[in-house]
Structure formats: structure tokens, C-alpha cells
Amino acid sequence: MVAHSVSARIDDRWGAGPAPGADDLAQLVYLSNLIGQEPRLVQPGGGNTSIKVGDALLVKGSGTDLRTVGPEGFTRLSLAALATLRTIETMHDAEMMKFMARAMLAEGPAPSVETPLHSLLPHRVIAHTHDVPTMSLTNVGDAVAQRLVAELFAGEIVYVPYVRPGFPLARAVSGIVDRLPRGAIGLALAHHGLVVWGEDSRECYARLLRAVNVIEDYLLSKRRSRTAPRAELVPTPSVDVRRRAAELVLPVVRGALGSTNRVILHFDDSDDVLTALANKGLPALARRGMATPEHILRAGALPAWLDLDPTAPPEETAAVVRSQLGRQRKEYEDYHARHATNGEAPLDDWAKVVLAPGLGMITASRDKRSAVTANLCYRAVLETIANAEAIDAFRFLSEADVFEFEHWPLERRKVDEQDAKEKASLLLPRHIAVVIGGGSGIGQAAARRFVEEGAHVVVADLDGGSAEAVAAGIKTTYPGRAIGVALDVRDDESLARLVRRTVFEFGGLDSLFYTAGQAPRFAGVTEIRREDLQHQLNVHYIGAVLAMGSAASVMRRQQLGGSIVASVSKAAMAPGRDAAAYGGSKAALLQAMRVAAVELGGDGIRVNAINADQIETPLFLKFVKERAAMRGVSVEDQLEAYRRRNVMGVSLIPAETVADLAALLASERFRYTTGDIITVDGGLPEAFPR
Incomplete structure (x- = not known):
């Protein structure tokens, strides 16, 4: 797997901080960019940050990226208006977005779906990450994850069992806020990530790194002490053989995945990916799912697999690729039929990740940047799988939970609208x-x-x-x-x-x-x-x-x-x-x-x-x-x-x-x-x- 045999601790890169005299929002932008630039803390497009200033909550807007977000990427909302969420037991997504739109104090991007979570936590500066160490620690059984979080943090980080992101997660967290230990600095969200808070952006960043590195040190000890049998490996062909084969395979994959809407591919045959794919046990593990719901949106519910002979004649290889992807499309449709109860249509972009042992990882999306994002997300998944297996056994969400998030109307509507806009314009x-x-x-x-x-x-x-x-x-x-x-x-x-x-x-x-x-x-x-x-x-x-x-x-x-x-x-x-x-x-x-x-x-x-x-x-x-x-x-x-x-x-x-x-x-x-x-x-x- 894509795992580290040496320490992968994340260094503190705050340095001198933002320019002297920077206001609270500038400090938050600086924090956000530092987090976004570290792919082991958050993958492109994921995660969010916020700060409470006076009577306003400033939260990262939907569609922005922590790596590059500037002051204009934050939405300003009324804390007084958001406080009424504490009295509401249930709220559908469409209602939630309308509610938050009414709470906005100025024009800006649509509020993040995690805005209710940021508003219901009383702390001043909050950072939410999809970091690999926390995903590794929480993508195991609930009892194991809860015990490990308690042992590692002694109440500083509190474990929260899985609840769907958005309003349900905010309500679940709101119910435990008053019972948090006095010294708590954050939450470990099962199958999701980490939430850390502080009085200012510098403190929040320091606490985030401390929490993540505590988990990383533990993971390193488990990786080094693990005595599992040596994995059986798929032979990896020479560079020339696999690159010739990949040049033939990539257009065939693109055609098979893009018969309705074309896709752009990204190809990764780096050594660590090839090593991960060579593990014959990976297919069974990968079928257990992703590492966080965000990955479902950006990298799909499950990867597709290609079992190919890189030395086979080109036409034979093309036929095998089409046959294997066709069979897996049918498996996807069967999974869809098991769970589609509200008229949801099968997704055209059902396979955003294609794994080909001996060749590399192929990711597919609407554009190059999105395909690269899918690659970064699945790299994080591969590392999470390896770490979780070293701890206990990798587990993700149930199939029903995955389907719910895959067809989450709030997110699918954005995709459908973008598709329609592309075709029309x-x-x-x-x-x-x-x-x-x-x-x-x-x-x-x-x-x-x-x-x-x-x-x-x-x-x-x-x-x-x-x-x-x-x-x-x-x-x-x-x-x-x-x-x-x-x-x-x-x-x-x-x-x-x-x-x-x-x-x-x-x-x-x-x-x-x-x-x-x-x-x-x-x-x-x-x-x-x-x-x-x-x-x-x-x-x-x-x-x-x-x-x-x-x-x-x-x-x-x-x-x-x-x-x-x-x-x-x-x-x-x-x-x-x-x-x-x-x-x-x-x-x-x-x-x-x-x-x-x-x-x-x-x-x-x-x-x-x-x-x-x-x-x-x-x-x-x-x-x-x-x-x-x-x-x-x-x-x-x-x-x-x-x-x-x-x-x-x-x-x-x-x-x-x-x-x-x-x-x-x-x-x-x-x-x-x-x-x-x-x-x-x-x-x-x-x-x-x-």
C-alpha cells in the first residue's frame, strides 16, 4: 500500500505568520492555505475553516479550495440567526441551504454544508480536515477507534461515531458540546476527519499539528511492529513494457468510461502506487470503500479494476479492458438497484478511479484538475487502508450509507447543473x-x-x-x-x-x-x-x-x-x-x-x-x-x-x-x-x- 515505513510527521510551517497587523480574516486565510497545501491534511476541495468575529461567523464558502482561498472565499453569516439551529431537530438539505442564505450578512459564496457544525461549536477558530492519520485511526471498528482516541488523547480529542455530514452531523455534535471535557481541543469524526479549535488561528494550527502527529507517531509504531505475513505480489513489468501497454490502454479506458459524457484522465505510475497495486490482497480491501464521504464525491464509491497482461497484443488488451469495465459497470448497476428507492438514476461517472496492477492508477473526471484531485484522494485512501490494517482491520461505511452520500441531492445537483451548463454553452x-x-x-x-x-x-x-x-x-x-x-x-x-x-x-x-x-x-x-x-x-x-x-x-x-x-x-x-x-x-x-x-x-x-x-x-x-x-x-x-x-x-x-x-x-x-x-x-x- 501507499504507506510510510518512516515517520510522516507534518512539520509546523507557520513561520513568521501573515504580514504584521493582519486582521482576523487574514490570519484565517493564512491558516487555511497552510492546511490546504498539505495533501496529508486535506485533499483539494475538502475541509473547511471558520472564525467568529463579533456577531458574525466567517466560514469557508462552498466551491472554494483551502489551498488557494482568499478573503473573498469566506461567507459572513449572523451568529444570532445560526443560533436558532440549536432548537431544530431535523432539517432537509434544501431547507438548510435556504436557512443559511437568509443568515448571510453580505454577498459571498454559498455557505459550506458544514456551516451548521462551525456555528454550533462555541469555539472561536475551527479547522476541519480530512487528514490521513485521523482517517486511518477511525476507519476501523467503532469500539476500536473510540478506545484508541481515548488512549491517545485522554479527553483532549473526543470520538464521534459516524453521522452524515451537514445538518445531521451538526446536530450530533451539538448534543455533546456541553459534555465535552474541560481541556478538549477537538473531535475525531468516524470515517470523516478531524475538527480542532483554538482562540486564534495560530493556536488552532498548532493544536491541529499536535493532534495529527500524535496519531502519526502511533501509526508508525504499529506499522513497524506489525508481524503480518509478507503480502503476495503481482509481478511488475519493466518500465518500457508497462508504458507501451499504458499508452494503448488509456484511450480504451477513456472511451469505455466516456461513452455518454467524455472524461479527462490522469495517469499515475509512480513507484509507491505500483507497489501498493502489486499487493494481491488489495482488491478485497479496496472493495470496502473510501476513507471519508468527501472521497465518494471526488473519487467515486469504489475503484474499478483491470487485470491485464501488459505483453498481450493490442487488440486483445483493448477487448479485455472493455469487457472488464463492462462487467464492473453491470456490478455497479446491480448495487444501484439494491438501494435506489427514490428514483435515483445510475451515475454516468460511476468509476472515477481505475486501478491496473503492473500499469498504475488511472483517474477520470470532467477536467484535468478534477482527475488529479481524484488521484490525490485515492492516494489518501491507499495510505488509510494500509494504516487501518496495521491497527486492526480497514472498515468504511455501509453500502447503504455510501449510496446515500453518493446520491446526496445537495451535491448531485451541483454536478448535474454543471453538466447541463457545459452542454448548453x-x-x-x-x-x-x-x-x-x-x-x-x-x-x-x-x-x-x-x-x-x-x-x-x-x-x-x-x-x-x-x-x-x-x-x-x-x-x-x-x-x-x-x-x-x-x-x-x-x-x-x-x-x-x-x-x-x-x-x-x-x-x-x-x-x-x-x-x-x-x-x-x-x-x-x-x-x-x-x-x-x-x-x-x-x-x-x-x-x-x-x-x-x-x-x-x-x-x-x-x-x-x-x-x-x-x-x-x-x-x-x-x-x-x-x-x-x-x-x-x-x-x-x-x-x-x-x-x-x-x-x-x-x-x-x-x-x-x-x-x-x-x-x-x-x-x-x-x-x-x-x-x-x-x-x-x-x-x-x-x-x-x-x-x-x-x-x-x-x-x-x-x-x-x-x-x-x-x-x-x-x-x-x-x-x-x-x-x-x-x-x-x-x-x-x-x-x-x-
Whole structure:
């Protein structure tokens, strides 16, 4: 398992604290960020903090993250209004949220579902964590957990048996507040986490670390003294074998899990994960559940398993993956049928974690950041399982409790609303796109447009620095949604690395936009040289065809269809003087795309071309200067000549117009269109496709 054979104590990182003169809220923000930045204290999105200032409770808002939350992420509520919760025995979730909304003193994020807990505890500063040590100590039998908490803390930390988070937990805690020992500093919540309080943020943080490290010291002693038989291990293949297998498996998993709503994957084959998965006893333990209800939301109720032979032929492996995931989907539906009494529908995202011994851990979600969160959550689960087994025996919630939380209306409503918003407002939700030639011009505009429409994008360019800069610019607004890759389309291995990086980063590929270009080399047919022809063909034809083939291979493994679009230019349709090399290479690409449309249509993969002219890009402006010099005219006169030749009388068309069209062609709106050519040129009669 992912367990530590040495101490994993968490160091005090308070340091000098927040800036001198920081107010109470600034102190709380500082505390929150410190907690959020330590994944063994809380996984992304989980946990919450609060402070009582005067007549107000300031509590971390719903949807914020302790790692990054700022002052604006805290909701201010009336303590007087919240005090009436003490007199209420039951409250449905919808009522609770309306009640808290009425208690808000100012606009802000929706209050956390744990707001009633923070309000009913009288203490000034409160931190609630999903820390691995407490989860390890409390994911055993109730009697064992209660005894251990009492022995380790002698009343400083009080054990609370499991109650569903939200109002039920708040009521349960409210019932014991008056009976807490005088020196109590917190609560150990069964199958949930830790609540610690203090008079100020510094004291709360110190007490939190002290409690967590007391448990960690105990866990270390149990891990070291455990005399259980050596676990039987699954053989782990060599790095090369398992990485080749994973490159084949990831798109198949993505297709199997994303047939209704696509998913983005995260892949983890680090040594500690592989060691944990090699334990042949893990499948039985993992079927007992997660470590805290929050993990159900972010990592699913149970992981799926793949038992694969990494050396098997690719098609055999793909069939085994689909068969095993299909069988486990049926098992999930049976579990759902056992508990669905109020018309709950089976979840589309039933498997957020897929464990493949010998390969690694695959996590799936709506975007990369959520998939990484699922990974961090399940890493915490693996460590919790190992620790709980060293103490006694790992136990989580009953199947009925898991189902209740999995379908908790308060949380499912958020997911359903987000899904509906994606489908209504985005062209490419959860898609994975590769833009070749994305370092500038049309490609740069397209990369940003794809992401704006919901896609994750790989920006590839001969100038790797430009590709990374474009991706970095995108990530400032869309974190985790873009990477930059250096690519030379003239090199087969470089293309293979691009596809491999795409698969390992995001899990597959839905859309390829090929807009790599070379500046034309002008020469008449009597003067043209072989190297001139080859220079253009390498990029505009050979590189493009090989890129299409590599992309289509991944799309076929996914079985989700796909889109390939290339920027072909009007030169493929309309001959120009001295342009045999450039125009010929573009015409060859257009023919190859038509062939690909015929070959790939049965797989639902669409292949279309954009014929663009006069697009305002660095490459086109360089072309204009060269053409003007050849003809002995000014750049302005050359542009005027281009303007006059199209029926709309336009010149220097923005690159964003091509990007818009590329995104449309990649979307479901053009799901029945393939083998087509669409122009963005102001209307050139000699280049009309039909």
C-alpha cells in the first residue's frame, strides 16, 4: 500500500505568520492555505475553516479550495440567526441551504454544508480536515477507534461515531458540546476527519499539528511492529513494457468510461502506487470503500479494476479492458438497484478511479484538475487502508450509507447543473485537441478557441518555446487545460512523442487541427529544384498525413469518433504562378484528406479542410513581403491586389475567424459533415470548392 515505513510527521510551517497587523480574516486565510497545501491534511476541495468575529461567523464558502482561498472565499453569516439551529431537530438539505442564505450578512459564496457544525461549536477558530492519520485511526471498528482516541488523547480529542455530514452531523455534535471535557481541543469524526479549535488561528494550527502527529507517531509504531505475513505480489513489468501497454490502454479506458459524457484522465505510475497495486490482497480491501464521504464525491464509491497482461497484443488488451469495465459497470448497476428507492438514476461517472496492477492508477473526471484531485484522494485512501490494517482491520461505511452520500441531492445537483451548463454553452466540453502549428498565427488562435469551448489542448510547434508560451498564457485563465510540446513533423519519432505525451497527459484524443506551415519557395516549373518540392511536401503533405494517421489510431481505440481538420489554403484549389511546390503540397494534402474521410468515416472520425487566404499571421505577412518584392510593388499595393480579387473586398482576415471554424468543425454541430472544404477568404471565385 501507499504507506510510510518512516515517520510522516507534518512539520509546523507557520513561520513568521501573515504580514504584521493582519486582521482576523487574514490570519484565517493564512491558516487555511497552510492546511490546504498539505495533501496529508486535506485533499483539494475538502475541509473547511471558520472564525467568529463579533456577531458574525466567517466560514469557508462552498466551491472554494483551502489551498488557494482568499478573503473573498469566506461567507459572513449572523451568529444570532445560526443560533436558532440549536432548537431544530431535523432539517432537509434544501431547507438548510435556504436557512443559511437568509443568515448571510453580505454577498459571498454559498455557505459550506458544514456551516451548521462551525456555528454550533462555541469555539472561536475551527479547522476541519480530512487528514490521513485521523482517517486511518477511525476507519476501523467503532469500539476500536473510540478506545484508541481515548488512549491517545485522554479527553483532549473526543470520538464521534459516524453521522452524515451537514445538518445531521451538526446536530450530533451539538448534543455533546456541553459534555465535552474541560481541556478538549477537538473531535475525531468516524470515517470523516478531524475538527480542532483554538482562540486564534495560530493556536488552532498548532493544536491541529499536535493532534495529527500524535496519531502519526502511533501509526508508525504499529506499522513497524506489525508481524503480518509478507503480502503476495503481482509481478511488475519493466518500465518500457508497462508504458507501451499504458499508452494503448488509456484511450480504451477513456472511451469505455466516456461513452455518454467524455472524461479527462490522469495517469499515475509512480513507484509507491505500483507497489501498493502489486499487493494481491488489495482488491478485497479496496472493495470496502473510501476513507471519508468527501472521497465518494471526488473519487467515486469504489475503484474499478483491470487485470491485464501488459505483453498481450493490442487488440486483445483493448477487448479485455472493455469487457472488464463492462462487467464492473453491470456490478455497479446491480448495487444501484439494491438501494435506489427514490428514483435515483445510475451515475454516468460511476468509476472515477481505475486501478491496473503492473500499469498504475488511472483517474477520470470532467477536467484535468478534477482527475488529479481524484488521484490525490485515492492516494489518501491507499495510505488509510494500509494504516487501518496495521491497527486492526480497514472498515468504511455501509453500502447503504455510501449510496446515500453518493446520491446526496445537495451535491448531485451541483454536478448535474454543471453538466447541463457545459452542454448548453460549450462546443467541445471535455474534448482533447491537438493543434499542430499552435505556436503562432492561426494555430495560436485555434488553441485558445478550443480551450474556450471546453477542450483540453496540446499546443505543438517546431518552436517549442512558442508552444509552451501559448500554453502558459492559456493556463493563466484555464488552469490545467493546456500543455506545450516541441514537434518536428518531419521526424517520425517526434510525432510519436507528441501522441504519447497527449495520451499520458489527458488520456486520449478527440480533435486534430493541423495548421503547420512553411513559407513558400517561389520558382517557376523550369527552375524549381527537388529540394524545393521536398521542403514543402515534408511539412504540408507527408507530416500532415502521418499526423492524421497517428491521431486516428488513438481515436479508433477510444471508439468515440473524432475530428481531423487541416488548414489547406486556397493554393490547393487555385493555381498561382511560381507556386508549384507550395500549391502542389497543399493540393496533395487535400486529396489525402478526402481519402482519409473515406477510410475513417466508419469509425465516426470526420476529416475536413479549411481553405483560407489572406489571414493576418506572421507567415502570411512574410509571404506578402516576398511576393511584393518579386513583383516590384509595395506591400500596400500587394495587399490591395489581394483585396480586389475576392468578391467581398476584404484583406487581412483575423486568424480568429479560422479558429472559430476549426472549433465548429470539431464539434457535434458538424457531426454529419466529412470530406468537406470550407473557405475563409472573402470569396475567391477561382477557389470555390463547387
